[in-house]
Each structure stands twice: as structure tokens, then as C-alpha cells.
Amino acid sequence: MQSLRREATVETNKLYAMGGFNLSNGEERYGLVQCSRDLTNVECSQCLEAMLVKVPQCCAANLGWQVLAPSCLIKYDDYMFYQITNQTSSLLPNPAKKGGKIKSTTLIIIIVSVLVALALVVCSIYYLWRQYLSNKDGLLSVNTPTSFHGHVQREDALTVDLPTIPLIWIRQSTNNFSELDKLGEGGFGPVYKGNLEDGTEIAVKRLSKTSGQGLEEFKNEVIFIAKLQHRNLVRLLGCCIEENEKLLVYEYMPNSSLDSHLFNKEKRKQLDWKLRLSIINGIAKGLLYLHEDSRLRVIHRDLKASNVLLDQDMNPKISDFGLARTFEKGQSQENTKRVMGTYGYMAPEYAMEGLYSVKSDVFSFGVLLLEIICGKRNSGFYLSEHGQSLLVYSWRLWCEGKSLELLDQILEKTYKTSEVMRCIHIGLLCVQEDAVDRPTMSTVVVMLASDTIALPKPNHPAFSVGRQTKEEESTSKTSKDPSVNEVTVSNILPR
Incomplete structure (x- = not known):
């Protein structure tokens, strides 16, 4: 594993490496190391080295194991759990053996190509016909701004009551996506500021052609935000799918995102304790609405500081529903093989096993709450002068009765001790390793609002996991069927 660490940080500078090697007894083993993109090579090496030191303590008896920190991870197992794509290799037919099949293969390719071309022509004609009809109808949503009148079309494929805005109109409002009007850029793509005809300011989110977020996730965000309305959720005004462009039009947030402050x-100096507490309460209420009070039961799956926007009065609004999922009535959790999110905010059961639930969002909220209190990112905190993750550092301070040392020094004269202590306590309850131990968002909102409710003692926050040895697995089968971990290892980049 040391050789993989050197390869990731010294030899290739890619911040990740994977490979196989043989043990002294001839058995094969496979390993993977990876760091988040915000680390330098030196910081990545330090983080991985710190994780390797932890291995003998937590995973010595395990045949396979995985150790995770907010900014890096190491995985080791007896099977090749990753895929290596060889783009230079190709399977070419051998004329000596398959000469008789070349003509039939060519014929099949020609037929398929013709059918595909014909299907594309039919689809294009149908699309133009529907667009023509929708232009004639000129139907408008009740909540459509006055400036959209005369410019809005309907897009039945989205199956929501949301206006679809012509691309030419969006180009005009953003000066043809001028760099001068560019507000920033995220995993989805760049965001531009625009102005409606009545002077209303808007933010236009443009899907990058190289973005990993495809049409399905684009539609996912449109459908969710169109059906959800709450003062702590961002408001979507319209969308556009035209000429290979995918655009979302939101209300403009003059104070940008929470992480920028x-x-x-x-900018952090503007966030006194009263304002930070108001932001914490607003995020909690928005998340509670998603989990329990909306028409849909929604799991956000990517709650973090950069996905909380601030309006002109510094009210928080949860945004970016590209990874959100809904739960049916009575459903408590779901499993996915496509683990996506952000290092440092993902709950351990989601990062390791692909299991997500409302408690996954509760974990992310707990991380965000502790970040708001201390004014530092969880990602990279392990490499700071404290030498441990933000979650573990907060928990140890709480155990030692020194929780106030976590507080941002800028707030030293603006806070109430009881409020800070209670918020830290609630944050630690939210980031406990076992999802069952974490409170629901309804409980969190009540705990934040009340000074009299007694809070339970938090357990140690999540840190690392291991996998049982073959002997342990065979023993456990007599009492309970082991769960099967089918999670793929994904290269997770900040969104």
C-alpha cells in the first residue's frame, strides 16, 4: 500500500492509484488509494500515511478492509474490486477463422445504421410538430413571471407544471453567456446572472457538455424543485432543453452560497452568532420539509455549504437536487451501486454500502452544523494543526468539557454559551456512526427550538469500517445471513 501511496502522490501526481501485488505466501491482494482534489500531493501523502497508521488498530484481523477520512480513503481486498479500462485494446476478427462471417456482420451493421437513421428522422419530425403545437397553445404556469409571457413553451417530457423558456431569450438575458455575467462554476456547470424584461434578476445554470450530470439528473432537479415549495428551498422559475443546451433558471441569490461567506x-466576519443560528434553523426546517412535510418524501443526498444559497436577507435556501431521490410511503431506506456525493458530508453507510435514507441527510446536516460553528471545512480538517477530523475533534472536546474551544474565534463576543453548547451537542448526535442512533430532522428542529429538552449522550462519530474475514463470515451464518456489499468504487469529485 505504501507503493500505491508513492505512485499517487510522487510518481503520477494523480492523487489516486490502484494495483495488485503478491504476499510472501504467494496470495494475491489488491489495493486502491485516493484523495480529494482539493489536496496537494504532500497533503494527500500525509493523509494516506495517517490512514495507514490506523490499519493495525482497526483492521489487522480483516481479510479486506477500507479506511476513510474526510479527504482520503484506502481500500484493500483479496479480489479486484476496481476496473482498469484498456482503451488501446480491441477485439478484431481473425480472417483465418471468421472469414465467412464478415459479410453477414457488415450486412447487420448496415441494416442497424439505416434503422437508427430512420428512427432519428421520425423523432425529429415528431419533436418539431409538438413544438409547433406548443407554440400555438401558449400555455403559461400560474407562477410564471410577467417577463416570460410570449416566450414560454411547454415541454411534456418533464411532466411538471413548469415553463420551458426559449434558448434565444436566455441568451439575450445573459448577453450570450458572457464571462462578465458569470457568477461561478460547479459540478453541474457554469452559472450566469441574467435580467428579465421587468428588471427581475435571475440565475441561469448551464449544464456543461463535459459534466457527469446528464439529462436524467437535469430532469430530476426540475421535477423535484417544481413540486416542492418552501421558504428555505431555492425557487426554480423555468428551464430550457434546446440545441444540446440544458439550462435551469432560478431566482437570483444576491449573497451567493453559504460556503463563500x-x-x-x-466575509465570515459578517456571520455573527445570531445570524449563524438563524441559518442553522433555516436549513433544518428546509430539510424537515423535504423529509416529512412535502408532497414527496425527498432525500437530498448532497447537502453541503455550497448547496445552501443566501438571499438578500441572508435566509438560507437549499439548492441542487440533481442527486435527490424520493421514498414511497412506509419506505425507510434504499440501496444504490452508484455512490455519488461529496467527501466529508456522506454518511458512512452510504459511502461504504450505498445505503441512503433520511438519516443520511441528517449526517450531512450534522457536519454542516459543526462547520458553521467553527468556520472551517470538514474536508481537509484532518491535516490541520489538530491532527484529526472535525467530527472526532468536536467529539473529544465535548467529552473533555471544552466544547467552546471549537467555536470560531470571530464569534467570541457575540454568542450565548448555552446556545453554542446545545448546537454542538445536536451536531454530534447527527454524525453518530450508526444511523439508528441519529435523530430525525423533526427531532432536530424541536431540540434547536427548546432549551429544556434533555439531550442524549452522543456516541463516537463515524471514522472507518472493515470487512469480516472468511472465518468470521462462516461463523456468523449460523445466526444471521450476512449482508452483501455490492458497492462499486467510484471516483468521487467535488460537485
Whole structure:
């Protein structure tokens, strides 16, 4: 594993490496190391080295194991759990053996190509016909701004009551996506500021052609935000799918995202304790609405500081529903093989096993709450002067009765001790390793609002997991069927 660490940080500078090797007894083993993109090579090496030191303590008896920190991970097993794509290799037919099949293969390719071309022509004609009819109808949503009148079409494929705005109109409002009007860029793509005809300011989110977020996730966000309305959720005004462009039009948030204030040395001074507590309560209420009070039971799956926007009055609004999922009535959790999210905010059961539930969002909320209190990112905190993750550092301070040392020094004269202590306590309850131990968001909202409710003692926060040895697995089968972990290892990048 040391050789993989050197390969990731010294030899290739890719911040990840994978490969197989033989043990002294001839058995094969496979390993993978990976760091988040916000680390330098030196920081990545330090993080991986710190994780390797932990291995003898937690995983010595395990045949396979995985150790995770907010900014890096190491995985080791007896099977090749990753895929290596060889783009240079190709399977070419051998003329000596398959000469008789070449003509039939060519014929099949020609027939398929013709059918595909014909299908494309039919689809194009149908699309143009529907667009023509929708232009004639000129139907508008009740909530459509006055400036959209005369410009809005309907897109039945989205199956929601949301206006679809012509691309030419969006180009005009953003000066043809001018760099001067560019507000920023995320995993989805760049965001531009625009102006409606009546002077209303808007934010236009443009899906990058190289983005990993495809049409399905684009539609996913449109459907969710169109059906959800709450003062702590961002408002979607319209969308556009035209000429290979995928665009979302939101209400403009003049104070940008929470992370742009919280992690900026100067802007952070504007966030006094009263305002931070208001932001914490607003995020909690928005998340509670998603989980229990909306028409849909929604799991956000990517709650973090950059996905919380601030309006002109610094009210928080949860945004970015591209990874959100709904639960049916009575459903408590779901499993996915496609683990996507952000290092440092993902709950351990989701990152390791692909299991997500409302408690996954509760974990992310707990991380965000602790970040708001201390003014530092969870990602990369392990490499700070404290030498441990934000979650573990917060928990140890709480155990030692020194929780106030976690507080952002800028707030030293604006806070109430009881409120800070209670918020830290609630944050630690939210980031417990076992999802069953974490409170629901309805409980969190009540705990934040009440000074009299007694809070339970938090357990140690999530840190690492291991996999049982073959002997342990065979023993456990007599009492209970072991769960099968079919999670793929994904290269998770910040969104």
C-alpha cells in the first residue's frame, strides 16, 4: 500500500492509484488509494500515511478492509474490486477463422445504421410538430413571471407544471453567456446572472457538455424543485432543453452560497452568532420539509455549504437536487451501486454500502452544523494543526468539557454559551456512526427550538469500517445471513 501511496502522490501526481501485488505466501491482494482534489500531493501523502497508521488498530484481523477520512480513503481486498479500462485494446476478427462471417456482420451493421437513421428522422419530425403545437397553445404556469409571457413553451417530457423558456431569450438575458455575467462554476456547470424584461434578476445554470450530470439528473432537479415549495428551498422559475443546451433558471441569490461567506476570512466576519443560528434553523426546517412535510418524501443526498444559497436577507435556501431521490410511503431506506456525493458530508453507510435514507441527510446536516460553528471545512480538517477530523475533534472536546474551544474565534463576543453548547451537542448526535442512533430532522428542529429538552449522550462519530474475514463470515451464518456489499468504487469529485 505504501507503493500505491508513492505512485499517487510522487510518481503520477494523480492523487489516486490502484494495483495488485503478491504476499510472501504467494496470495494475491489488491489495493486502491485516493484523495480529494482539493489536496496537494504532500497533503494527500500525509493523509494516506495517517490512514495507514490506523490499519493495525482497526483492521489487522480483516481479510479486506477500507479506511476513510474526510479527504482520503484506502481500500484493500483479496479480489479486484476496481476496473482498469484498456482503451488501446480491441477485439478484431481473425480472417483465418471468421472469414465467412464478415459479410453477414457488415450486412447487420448496415441494416442497424439505416434503422437508427430512420428512427432519428421520425423523432425529429415528431419533436418539431409538438413544438409547433406548443407554440400555438401558449400555455403559461400560474407562477410564471410577467417577463416570460410570449416566450414560454411547454415541454411534456418533464411532466411538471413548469415553463420551458426559449434558448434565444436566455441568451439575450445573459448577453450570450458572457464571462462578465458569470457568477461561478460547479459540478453541474457554469452559472450566469441574467435580467428579465421587468428588471427581475435571475440565475441561469448551464449544464456543461463535459459534466457527469446528464439529462436524467437535469430532469430530476426540475421535477423535484417544481413540486416542492418552501421558504428555505431555492425557487426554480423555468428551464430550457434546446440545441444540446440544458439550462435551469432560478431566482437570483444576491449573497451567493453559504460556503463563500463561511470559509472566507473577511466575509465570515459578517456571520455573527445570531445570524449563524438563524441559518442553522433555516436549513433544518428546509430539510424537515423535504423529509416529512412535502408532497414527496425527498432525500437530498448532497447537502453541503455550497448547496445552501443566501438571499438578500441572508435566509438560507437549499439548492441542487440533481442527486435527490424520493421514498414511497412506509419506505425507510434504499440501496444504490452508484455512490455519488461529496467527501466529508456522506454518511458512512452510504459511502461504504450505498445505503441512503433520511438519516443520511441528517449526517450531512450534522457536519454542516459543526462547520458553521467553527468556520472551517470538514474536508481537509484532518491535516490541520489538530491532527484529526472535525467530527472526532468536536467529539473529544465535548467529552473533555471544552466544547467552546471549537467555536470560531470571530464569534467570541457575540454568542450565548448555552446556545453554542446545545448546537454542538445536536451536531454530534447527527454524525453518530450508526444511523439508528441519529435523530430525525423533526427531532432536530424541536431540540434547536427548546432549551429544556434533555439531550442524549452522543456516541463516537463515524471514522472507518472493515470487512469480516472468511472465518468470521462462516461463523456468523449460523445466526444471521450476512449482508452483501455490492458497492462499486467510484471516483468521487467535488460537485
